Amino acid sequence: MSIDVGFLLEALIKIVVVFHIVLIILAYTVYAERRVLAVIQNRLGPNRVGPQGLLQPFADLLKFIFKEELVPLAANKWLYLLAPLVALVPAFMTMIVYPFGGTVNLPWVGEIDLVVTHFNVGLLYVFAMTSLGVYGIVIAGWASNSKYSLLGGLRSSAQMVSYELALSLSVIGALLQAGSLDLVEIVRAQGGFFGLGWHIFWFQPLGFFIFLISAIAETNRIPFDLPEAETELVAGFHTEYSAMKFALFFLGEYANMLTASVLATVLFLGGWQGPFVDQFPLLGPVYFLGKVFFFIFLYIWLRGTLPRFRYDQLMNFGWKFLLPAALFNIVLSAIVALFAL
Amino acid sequence: MEILFILFAAIAVAGALNVILQRNPIYSAIGLIVTLCALAGLFLTLAAQFIAAIQIIVYAGAIMVLFVFVIMLLNIREEESKIDRQRYLKWLAAPLFVALLAEVYFVIRVVSYDPKPLPAQGAVPPGQILGTVESIGNAMFTTYLLPFEATSVLILMAIVGSMLLARRERTVSEVTIVTAEQIEAAQLEREDEAHETETVGAGH
Numbered sequence: 001m002s003i004d005v006g007f008l009l010e011a012l013i014k015i016v017v018v019f020h021i022v023l024i025i026l027a028y029t030v031y032a033e034r035r036v037l038a039v040i041q042n043r044l045g046p047n048r049v050g051p052q053g054l055l056q057p058f059a060d061l062l063k064f065i066f067k068e069e070l071v072p073l074a075a076n077k078w079l080y081l082l083a084p085l086v087a088l089v090p091a092f093m094t095m096i097v098y099p100f101g102g103t104v105n106l107p108w109v110g111e112i113d114l115v116v117t118h119f120n121v122g123l124l125y126v127f128a129m130t131s132l133g134v135y136g137i138v139i140a141g142w143a144s145n146s147k148y149s150l151l152g153g154l155r156s157s158a159q160m161v162s163y164e165l166a167l168s169l170s171v172i173g174a175l176l177q178a179g180s181l182d183l184v185e186i187v188r189a190q191g192g193f194f195g196l197g198w199h200i201f202w203f204q205p206l207g208f209f210i211f212l213i214s215a216i217a218e219t220n221r222i223p224f225d226l227p228e229a230e231t232e233l234v235a236g237f238h239t240e241y242s243a244m245k246f247a248l249f250f251l252g253e254y255a256n257m258l259t260a261s262v263l264a265t266v267l268f269l270g271g272w273q274g275p276f277v278d279q280f281p282l283l284g285p286v287y288f289l290g291k292v293f294f295f296i297f298l299y300i301w302l303r304g305t306l307p308r309f310r311y312d313q314l315m316n317f318g319w320k321f322l323l324p325a326a327l328f329n330i331v332l333s334a335i336v337a338l339f340a341l
Numbered sequence: 342m343e344i345l346f347i348l349f350a351a352i353a354v355a356g357a358l359n360v361i362l363q364r365n366p367i368y369s370a371i372g373l374i375v376t377l378c379a380l381a382g383l384f385l386t387l388a389a390q391f392i393a394a395i396q397i398i399v400y401a402g403a404i405m406v407l408f409v410f411v412i413m414l415l416n417i418r419e420e421e422s423k424i425d426r427q428r429y430l431k432w433l434a435a436p437l438f439v440a441l442l443a444e445v446y447f448v449i450r451v452v453s454y455d456p457k458p459l460p461a462q463g464a465v466p467p468g469q470i471l472g473t474v475e476s477i478g479n480a481m482f483t484t485y486l487l488p489f490e491a492t493s494v495l496i497l498m499a500i501v502g503s504m505l506l507a508r509r510e511r512t513v514s515e516v517t518i519v520t521a522e523q524i525e526a527a528q529l530e531r532e533d534e535a536h537e538t539e540t541v542g543a544g545h
Contacts, residue, residue, distance in 0.1 A: 079367070120473045124394035128381075131402025135374065138406065142367060142413045150413065157410045161403060168398075181474055 014116045026254045027057035033300045040304035067243035079143035084248035087136020090129040091255035097122045101272045101284030118184040134160045137237045144240035152236025156227035162318040163217040169326035170210035173333030174199045174267045187271030198270035203336045206329045208268040215260035223306040261295035353379035377401045
C-alpha cells in the first residue's frame with residue numbers, strides 16, 4: 001500500500017491548525033474560569049494584564065516557565081518526569097476527531113472538511129485515549145513518594161474506572177439512533193427538523209444527563225474533584241509538582257474538559273447542526289464552538305456553585321445510581337430504536 | 342506497512358522483556374501497558390480498527406489500571422526474594438520454553454501454511470468491510486453467538502465467584518448490638534467529663 005502524500009500533507013496542516021486553535025481555547029478557558037468565578041464570588045478577577053486582563057494566559061505561561069523546577073529527593077525520578085507527559089499527550093491526541101463543522105468552501109483553499117480525520121471507530125478512539133490519561137495521574141501519585149499524592153492517585157484511579165462504565169454505557173442509546181461510531185456520521189444523523197434533530201430532544205435526554213454527570217466525574221472536576229481535594233489532600237496527585245510540570249497537568253485537565261464538552265456536543269447537541277446550516281456551511285463552526293463553550297461555562301458554573309461529594313457518596317452514586325440508570329436507558333433506547341425509528 | 346509492523350513489534354517485544362526483567366513491579370506493569378498498546382498498533386496494521394480500540398480500552402485502560410492500583414495500594418517496592426523457595430521451578434522453565442517454541446513452529450508451518458486469502462475490498466458486499474464494528478457485530482451475533490454467550494456466562498461466574506470470595510462472613514455474634522441504654526450511659530459519661538474539665542478550667 002502506498003502512502004498518499006497529498007492526504008498526509010493535508011492531515012499535517014490540519015493537525016497544526018487544530019492544535020493551535022485548541023491551545024488558544026484552553027488558555028482562554030483558564031482565563032474565563034478565573035473571571036467567571038470572580039463574578040460568581042463577587043470580586044473582580046485578573047484584569048490588569050492587557051485590556052480586561054486578556055493577556056493574562058500569556059503572563060501565566062511566562063511565570064510557569066521561569067519558576068524553579070523541583071524534583072523531590074525521595075521521588076522516583078523517571079516516572080516523576082514521565083507522568084505529566086502521560087497525562088497530556090493522550091488528552092491532546094483526541095483532538096484529531098473533533099468535528100468542527102461540515103464541508104465548507106473556503107477562498108483560496110477550496111472545499112475542505114472541517115475535521116482532521118474521521119474513521120469507523122472515532123468514538124472508541126476517544127474513549128481509548130481518555131482511558132490512557134488516567135495513568136498520568138496514577139503514576140504522578142505514586143512517583144512523588146508523598147502520602148497526599150498517593151492518596152490522590154488512588155482515589156483518581158478508582159473514580160475514573162467507576163465512572164468510565166456509566167460514561168460508555170450512557171452513549172450507547174445515542175449510538176443506536178445514529179447507527180455509527182464515527183463522530184461525523186453521528187453529527188450528520190442529527191440534521192433533521194431544520195437542524196434541530198438533536199439527540200437530547202429526540203429520545204436521549206436521560207442518556208445526556210448520565211453522560212454529563214459521568215463526564216464531569218471523569219475529568220475530576222468539582223463536585224467530583226476528590227483526587228485533588230485541597231482541604232484533605234493538599235492538592236492530591238500534583239502536590240509535589242511545580243513550574244511547567246504542574247502547568248502540563250493543568251493543561252491536560254483542561255484538554256480533557258474540552259474533550260468531554262466536544263463529546264457532549266457531538267453526541268447529544270447535534271455537533272455543528274443548527275438552523276440554516278445547510279444554506280451557510282460556515283455557520284457550522286459557530287454553532288459547534290457555541291455549544292462547546294456552553295459546556296465549558298457549565299463546568300465553571302458548577303465549580304462556583306456546588307460543594308464536593310464525600311468519597312462513599314461518590315462511589316455509591318456511580319455504582320448504584322448512574323450505572324443502573326445507564327442500563328435502563330439502553331433498554332429504553334433499544335425499544336425506541338426498534339419501534340419508533 | 343512493513344515499517345509499521347517492525348516498529349510496533351519491536352516496541353511490543355521491548356515492553357514484554359521489560360515486564361519480566363524489572364524487579365520493581367510498577368515498572369513491569371508499565372512495560373505491560375506499553376506492550377498492550379503496541380499490540381493495538383499491530384491490530385491497526387491488520388485493518389482491525391475495532392479490535393485495536395477495544396484492546397486499548399479494555400486491557401490498557403481498565404485492567405492495567407486495576408493492576409497498577411493494587412501495586413500502589415499494597416505499596417510493593419521490590420520483588421520479594423521468594424525465588425529461593427521455589428528453586429525447582431527453574432528446571433521447569435527450559436522444557437516449557439521448548440514446548441512454546443514448538444507450538445509457535447507448529448502454528449506457523451502447519452496451521453497457516455496455506456492461509457486463506459483475504460477477500461479483496463471490492464469483492465466484499467457493502468456493509469461487510471473487514472474489521473469494522475458492523476462486520477464484527479454481525480459475526481458475533483450470528484455465526485459465533487453460542488461462543489459469545491458462553492463467554493459471558495463464564496464471566497458472570499467469575500464475577501459471582503469473586504464476590505463470594507471477597508464477602509466477609511458475618512454471624513450474629515460478631516455484630517455488636519448497641520442498646521439504647523448503652524448509648525444513654527455513654528452520653529452521660531461524656532457530659533460528666535465535659536463538666537469536670539469545665540470546673541478545672543474555672544479553678545485556674
